[in-house]
Structures are given as C-alpha cells and as structure tokens.
Amino acid sequence: xxxxxxxxxxxxxxxxxxxxxxxxxxxHVHLPDEDAKAHFVTALLKARCEPGEELELFGQPAxxxxxxxxxxxxxxxxxxxxxxxxxxxxxxxxxxxxxxxxHGSPPIPEVAQLAADVLTALGAEPNYFFARLPDELGLxxxxxxxxxxxxxxxxxxxxxxxxxDGLSHGECRQVARFEAEYRARHPGGTVVYVDxxxxx
Amino acid sequence: xxxxxREIEGGIQLSxxxxxxxxxxxxxxxxxxxxxxxxxxxxxxxxxxxxRACGLGVIIIAVMMDMLDADVDLAVKILLLMVxxxxxxxxxxxxxxxxxGTAVSAEVAMMRVTGQTRALRYxxxxxxxxxxxxxVVGCMLATLALTFYVxxxxxxxxxxLSPYIIEASFWELTNxxxxxxxxxxxxxxxxxxxxxxxxxxxxxxxxxxxxxxLTNNAVPKVVTKAVTxxxxxxxxxxxxxxxxxxxxLFFGLVKANA
Numbered sequence: 466x467x468x469x470x471x472x473x474x475x476x477x478x479x480x481x482x483x484x485x486x487x488x489x490x491x492x493h494v495h496l497p498d499e500d501a502k503a504h505f506v507t508a509l510l511k512a513r514c515e516p517g518e519e520l521e522l523f524g525q526p527a528x529x530x531x532x533x534x535x536x537x538x539x540x541x542x543x544x545x546x547x548x549x550x551x552x553x554x555x556x557x558x559x560x561x562x563x564x565x566x567x568h569g570s571p572p573i574p575e576v577a578q579l580a581a582d583v584l585t586a587l588g589a590e591p592n593y594f595f596a597r598l599p600d601e602l603g604l605x606x607x608x609x610x611x612x613x614x615x616x617x618x619x620x621x622x623x624x625x626x627x628x629x630d631g632l633s634h635g636e637c638r639q640v641a642r643f644e645a646e647y648r649a650r651h652p653g654g655t656v657v658y659v660d661x662x663x664x665x
Numbered sequence: 666x667x668x669x670x671r672e673i674e675g676g677i678q679l680s681x682x683x684x685x686x687x688x689x690x691x692x693x694x695x696x697x698x699x700x701x702x703x704x705x706x707x708x709x710x711x712x713x714x715x716x717r718a719c720g721l722g723v724i725i726i727a728v729m730m731d732m733l734d735a736d737v738d739l740a741v742k743i744l745l746l747m748v749x750x751x752x753x754x755x756x757x758x759x760x761x762x763x764x765x766g767t768a769v770s771a772e773v774a775m776m777r778v779t780g781q782t783r784a785l786r787y788x789x790x791x792x793x794x795x796x797x798x799x800x801v802v803g804c805m806l807a808t809l810a811l812t813f814y815v816x817x818x819x820x821x822x823x824x825x826l827s828p829y830i831i832e833a834s835f836w837e838l839t840n841x842x843x844x845x846x847x848x849x850x851x852x853x854x855x856x857x858x859x860x861x862x863x864x865x866x867x868x869x870x871x872x873x874x875x876x877x878x879l880t881n882n883a884v885p886k887v888v889t890k891a892v893t894x895x896x897x898x899x900x901x902x903x904x905x906x907x908x909x910x911x912x913x914l915f916f917g918l919v920k921a922n923a
Binding site: 510511536539540544548549550551552553554559563564566567568569573614618 | 692693694695697772775776779780781783784785787788789790794795
C-alpha cells in the first residue's frame with residue numbers, strides 16, 4: 466500500500482472534499498471554491514482540523530496529536546501561499562533569512578548561498594533582489610522570495626497554493642521551475658499543487 | 666466592563682510573557698527589531714526633543730519665578746521637584762506616546778489585518794518574541810534615555826535663564842542644586858520612566874494585536890484607543906508613584922497626611 470503524506474476529508478452541506486497525496490509524489494488538487502481551498506491549506510499549515518474535517522499528515526491523525534507532536538508535524542509542512550505572505554517592513558533578504566535567524570538553523574552563510582543559487586537559477590539578480598522591500602517587488606518576485614524562504618526551511622511536504630494566479634504566461638514558465646528546484650534539493654519530498662476548479 | 670477586564674487580563678499576560686522571554690532578546694532577528702525600536706524612539710526623537718525640552722524648562726522657570734517672586738532656594742526646588750522629578754519623565758512619555766505609541770499600534774494592527782502575524786505563526790515564530798518583546802524593551806530604554814535628555818536640558822535651560830529673572834548667579838543656583846539633589850530623585854525618575862515606557866509599549870502592542878475587526882478600518886480605531894489608554898496609564902502611574910514614594914499627588918499640590 467502506498468504511504469500517504471496527506472489524507473484530508475471535509476464534508477459540508479454543499480460539497481465533500483477528499484484529498485490524498487502519496488509520499489514523494491506530485492499531486493494536483495482542484496477544490497470546489499476558495500473557501501474549501503483556504504480550509505485545506507490552513508489545515509495543513511496548522512496541522513489541525515476543524516469540526517467536520519479529517520486530516521492525517523505522514524500517517525498521523527492531526528486531530529488527536531499532542532501539542533508537541535503537532536508542532537513537529539507543522540515543521541514538516543510549508544506552503545507558497547497568499548496565506549503565508551512576506552513581512553512588509555523587512556527587505557527580501559531579511560524575509561528569506563528570518564526563520565533561519567530566529568530558529569538558529571541553518572547557518573546564515575548557508576542560507577545566503579542557497580538563496581543566491583536559487584535566485585540565479587530562477588533568473589533574478591540576487592543583490593538587487595535582496596535589497597527590495599516586498600512592496601517594491603512584483604507578484605512573481607514576491608512568490609520567488611516566499612519560495613526561497615520555504616526552501617531554507619526544507620519542508621517534507623510543499624504546498625503550492627494557486628501558484629499561477631495573477632501571473633503572465635512568461636512568469637508562469639518561471640514558477641514552473643520551482644518544483645525542479647525543490648526536487649533538486651529534496652528528492653524525496655512531496656509536492657501538492659492546490660487550485661480551485663475553473664467554472665465553465 | 667467585560668471588555669475592561671479582558672484588557673486588564675491581556676495586559677497582565679503580556680507583561681508576564683515579556684518578562685519570561687527577556688533572554689530571547691539575544692536572537693538575531695529579535696535583537697534587530699529591538700535596535701530598530703531604540704533607534705526610532707530614542708535617537709530620531711531626540712533631535713526634536715532637545716529644543717522643546719529647553720523651551721519647557723525655560724518657560725516653567727520664567728513663569729514660576731515671576732509669579733512666586735522666587736529666591737535661589739525656591740528656584741532650585743522648582744527645578745528639582747517639578748522639572749526634574751515630574752515634568753521630565755512626563756514630557757518624555759508624551760513624546761513617546763505621540764511618536765512611538767501611534768507608530769507601534771498602527772504597525773502591529775496593520776500586520777494583524779494583512780495576515781503578517783498569521784504568516785509569522787506558520788513560520789514557527791512566536792509573536793511575543795518577534796513583535797512584543799523588542800518593542801516593549803526598546804521603548805522602555807528609549808523612554809529612559811529621552812527622560813534624561815529632557816531633564817538635563819530643561820534643568821540646564823532653567824539654570825541659564827534664572828539669573829535674568831532673579832538676583833542670583835548661575836554658579837549660585839548650580840551649587841544649591843547639587844546641595845539639594847538626592848540620589849532618590851534620580852532613581853525615582855529612572856524607575857518611573859521605565860514604567861512609562863513599558864506601559865506605553867505594552868498597551869500599544871496589545872491593542873495592535875487585538876483589533877476590533879480585521880479590516881483596514883480597524884487601524885485608526887486601534888491607534889486612537891492605544892494612544893488614549895497609554896496617556897491614561899501614564900497619568901495613573903505618575904499619580905500612584907508620587908503618592909507611594911513621596912506621599913504627594915498632582916505635582917505636590919495635595920499632600921498625604923499619615
């Protein structure tokens with residue numbers, strides 16, 4: 466039987482959502498509306514489910530997890546999502562380095578090297594990029610900064626929430642390289658793309 | 666009533682949290698926020714405070730000496746009891762409320778409204794560590810520094826001006842000031858300034874983190890409430906402190922009888 470990174474279920478009067486993401490695979494999830502998407506991403510990021518929801522992360526039920534265990538589960542999940550935005554009073558470098566500087570790992574020189582490598586691979590000029598405040602960056606650049614910040618944290622489960630929203634075709638080609646960058650560094654990681662179903 | 670109790674409980678919790686987390690100030694991003702707070706509250710405010718404090722000392726001395734027909738003793742007492750002990754810390758607190766209180770409450774409320782506090786939580790960063798602790802400790806130290814500027818400049822301004830109003834030389838006044846000055850005056854204003862800084866920052870952070878709703882309209886409401894309550898807290902602390910330490914209220918106008 467395939468080991469699952471995520472198993473999620475939510476039943477509402479309007480619809481029923483069921484998501485399963487095998488460990489190490491790439492899964493595309495299309496949810497009925499923005500509300501369902503927000504609930505799903507929030508449940509993953511909090512490693513906690515609300516009434517009417519069921520969530521298992523890496524085979525462990527989130528509902529019954531103790532606080533310490535939940536914190537550990539939360540540390541294994543990361544999302545490039547509008548829900549996890551950048552700090553507006555910090556420049557891009559400070560945003561990228563913030564979690565590492567706060568938690569004390571990985572070392573800052575390592576973060577700087579990783580950030581410079583990824584930014585160069587994604588076609589951004591690191592020194593110019595690092596000094597900009599989020600308000601001075603475009604939507605694509607903000608998504609890149611959030612992605613690099615996430616790569617530093619090295620999550621086992623990476624959620625891309627509406628990654629292409631608001632981007633041009635050219636920019637969509639750039640964000641499509643996020644997955645490869647993540648895979649290059651975490652070959653065993655799980656990737657979940659989340660989006661809403663397009664109404665016809 | 667319930668809201669007031671909730672605010673008091675929140676204030677106490679916030680104070681305990683700050684006290685318990687002091688060692689975390691050494692962490693790089695928290696230290697960075699702390700230094701920014703000191704810079705914006707203590708350093709950038711100093712330029713504006715210096716001429717205002719000088720003006721304040723000079724006006725008080727001129728008016729009081731003229732009205733009371735003061736001699737050397739009375740002039741020095743006015744400088745020590747009013748300017749150094751009471752007006753200095755209060756003027757610094759007023760500057761901190763108007764400059765830092767408004768900025769902190771608006772900034773934190775904006776972070777809350779725009780989901781930045783939620784993002785910090787998802788990154789495993791504690792809001793008390795990153796937002797509250799550096800602002801509260803930074804504001805305390807900056808208020809203390811501003812109090813010293815105001816006291817020094819206002820007293821010096823008073824000493825320089827007094828010889829033009831009363832028949833006493835600058836050196837006569839200075840010598841008398843050092844005779845009457847007691848270390849308790851210094852400790853009193855130091856502790857009071859630290860308490861003022863704590864009350865202002867804690868109140869502004871608490872209101873910023875607990876806006877009435879999560880819309881942009883909440884930000885001006887938060888700022889108004891934070892500034893008003895900070896001012897009331899400062900006046901309350903001043904009155905209680907004066908009564909507890911010296912047995913006097915309202916700048917010495919009402920004396921407690923044991």
